[in-house]
Amino acid sequence: MSLTQAEQEAARRRAAGVLADAGITLTAAELGAIEVADFGLSRLDETGLQVVVHVNTERVCAKELVLFPRQLCPEHRHPPFGGTPGKEETFRCRTGIVHLYTEGEPSPQPAATPPPDGVFTVWHEIVLRPGDQHTIPPDTLHWFQAGDNGAVVSEFSTESRDDLDVFTDPRIRRATVVADA
């Protein structure tokens, strides 16, 4: 399961356009390094995320997340590591709408439209519109999906160690494989 280089490049260009429209300027190096994550499912339009990492030190991380219309980041948590309680992250919506799901009382009529073969166990819905934000404590299950017009989300967090993320769906692979064709 993989993305082709052409798919990766197309998603990078599209994400760069979305960020430019949101008034977020990137350096040339950042534009070329936009991460396109398909979570190993090869269904990028449905399950995927475009990520710009501004900074990621042992103490602080800041990213911009681009979600295309109805694109979804699958359910996961950030476990403790290296003597820390794990990644604490705040999602701040810049443009569009994001439906964020986390642990807590399930919402009776969630707005998200996850794929029927996905594995989702937390359904407490938080709706983020531009200017809205929510902080996810460490080691807490969460997933999110953009609304019909996509979304840009700024993420402010402690150190990001994507390789340690624990996904609920056993099919998910955080590291995207990019194939030649």
Added chain:
Amino acid sequence: MSLTQAEQEAARRRAAGVLADAGITLTAAELGAIEVADFGLSRLDETGLQVVVHVNTERVCAKELVLFPRQLCPEHRHPPFGGTPGKEETFRCRTGIVHLYTEGEPSPQPAATPPPDGVFTVWHEIVLRPGDQHTIPPDTLHWFQAGDNGAVVSEFSTESRDDLDVFTDPRIRRATVVADA
């Protein structure tokens, strides 16, 4: 030495306009809570800063800083506290130009125009344009001034404890006093 409520309100409104022009949406609560810092000098147009705090936990802090044209944040450092090495902060320029000065080889022709009665001891210049960023290690002296068109800067950091900031100029007071008239 203080700001009047009218001066504070005018600076808040102006900063809100600058942020809106930069495509940064704030909630009503954030708009009403924009911090206007005059650093105790009552010369806001020259030495001052407008601050929106998005989040500030024991681990992570994110702010937007608005600098009006040629407005300057005076030299200071963030000392160790509570068993931590002190605040680590990354400044990312969103709009305008910022001239940032920190410890290191003094720049021969710095672009900043600090007030003649100010106290500035570090002169290693870093120029930040939109998309550029720089990380200041803990306990490291720094100051910065916007260019002729002002600037918006996103700050990503560890916990912010402004009350602990150590300013080089002994006249500076970090907490702004707002007077009735």
